[in-house]
Amino acid sequence: MKKSSDTSMTGEAIADFGDEPMTGTSDGALARAAGVTAWRQIADAIEADVMNGRLTPGSQLPTEARLAERFAVNRHTVRRAIAALAAKGLLRATQGRGTFVEAKPLAYPIGRRTRFTEIVSREGHEAGGELMSAAETVADEETARRLRLMPGSPVLRTEVRRFIDGTPVSSGTSFFPLPRFAGAAAVLRETGSITRALAACGVTDYVRAETRITARLATGDDAARLDLSPGRILFVVDALNVDGTGTPVQAAHVVFAADRVELVVENG
Structure with a gap:
């Protein structure tokens, strides 16, 4: 038996999430003078949404392009934030499928x-x-x-x-x-x-x-x-x-x- 089908959020659910600001400023923009790098602020915002349950285990994040647009940064910055959270075990980035919140053990x-x-x-x-x-x-x-x-x-x-x-x-x-x-x-x-x-x-x-x-x-x-x-x-x-x-x-x-x-x- 091959691996089971993906259980991520639907495209509609991802779009609904993407239309709402993430934790941080009211419009999702970064605090440019905060003394914290842009990728770290993005990582902290995503991690906060995982911790408070707004991003649930197994759910799929918006695409890198949509996150870059929301935070007004380039995709490389978003990619670094995602990599940092993947290294901590909070996210799972799969080539060709997207980025998902890790499920509970x-x-x-x-x-x-x-x-x-x-x-x-x-x-x-x-x-x-x-x-x-x-x-x-x-x-x-x-x-x-x-x-x-x-x-x-x-x-x-x-x-x-x-x-x-x-x-x-x-x-x-x-x-x-x-x-x-x-x-x-x-x-x-x-x-x-x-x-x-x-x-x-x-x-x-x-x-x-x-x-x-x-x-x-x-x-x-x-x-x-x-x-x-x-x-x-x-x-x-x-x-x-x-x-x-x-x-x-x-x-x-x-x-x-x-x-x-x-x-x-x-x-x-």
Whole structure:
């Protein structure tokens, strides 16, 4: 399943917003003698509207051209203000789609039965998945240890990106033992669901045997995949799932945008 459709404001809603002055002076003009740079004043005005709820999570900002016209500045100045707010995690600028207010983080519980689609759907959101690559390879020492295989054993390596309401929230690499999961890639390509891929290979249920959580800063590749600014914080989750007999079925390495999900570790 490809990522879900965009949930931004409609063009009419954007036009209505653009016809009203933003926080600041009554006509939206900048205070030229305030001793604060123009881009900072614009950033502060937008941030104030996010904080007071006038710009709601998931809503789309007017275009750079309309903001430039409102504040009587060039588009480069507007772009710098948007970049500063994106770096803070308040906005998400996506090429070809526009700039959006970041949604509030989704509580994402991690326990013995962690299922992305179930968790997202339960919170009233739409889950999506996209298989980015799949290839047969051999297990290195660390992967073999996690899957209880001999080093050099054949495994299926996949990369999957996950979405909530069309916004990318995670990107992960998984390894599945072969030949047991030879058919998993085809199901992942069609549905984007790990659970369905495992079920198609005979694993009707599985549980989380181990989860390790660390953090790091986003690289340029992370930023491109998750539509965020380089340097933003990522949660790094290394997980091992096993079937009913305790046999490993998936070793995963997943990065989450830290300001889009709140990892909740469940006891028991």
